[in-house]
Amino acid sequence: MKYRDGKGLYTKIGMVAGGICKKEGIYYCPICSKQDLEAYGEVYIHREHQLQGVFVCPHNEAKLKKYDIDKTITSRVVFIRLDERNLDFNAEYEKNERVNSRLLEVSKAAYYILTSNILELNKDFISKKIRNFFIKKIYYQEIKV
Numbered sequence: 001m002k003y004r005d006g007k008g009l010y011t012k013i014g015m016v017a018g019g020i021c022k023k024e025g026i027y028y029c030p031i032c033s034k035q036d037l038e039a040y041g042e043v044y045i046h047r048e049h050q051l052q053g054v055f056v057c058p059h060n061e062a063k064l065k066k067y068d069i070d071k072t073i074t075s076r077v078v079f080i081r082l083d084e085r086n087l088d089f090n091a092e093y094e095k096n097e098r099v100n101s102r103l104l105e106v107s108k109a110a111y112y113i114l115t116s117n118i119l120e121l122n123k124d125f126i127s128k129k130i131r132n133f134f135i136k137k138i139y140y141q142e143i144k145v
């Protein structure tokens with residue numbers, strides 16, 4: 001990725017083969033949007049809802065909804081505002097508990113990465129984190145030694 005154009009990465013993670021559903025458009029959470037509207041009088045686009053692989057809100061587990069963008073606008077450069085008249089504030093949740101658990105795990109992990117100060121991450125910090133992870137696993141006998 002550092003020395004090439006990074007296109008090979010899409011093949012490696014399965015996006016070229018279509019194994020991973022690619023999100024296109026703008027997504028919003030009905031609950032966060034309602035809270036934005038009540039608090040600020042405006043709904044804004046949350047970056048954590050736009051990430052690839054994130055389909056539920058990391059804050060409240062509601063399924064993200066796709067915002068209908070005006071298809072008549074043909075310009076590539078356009079100001080997009082989430083108009084409350086075009087938003088559906090009814091929250092829906094994934095009914096399959098196992099699927100919901102995985103979706104939430106991905107969503108929360110992505111949010112953690114997004115909000116973490118990656119400049120603080122170094123080799124020692126990561127080594128300590130990995131060591132603590134395995135100590136916890138062994139302590140709870142999740143890993144047979």
Ligand SMILES: [Zn+2]
Binds near residue numbers: 060
């Ligand atoms: Zn939300």
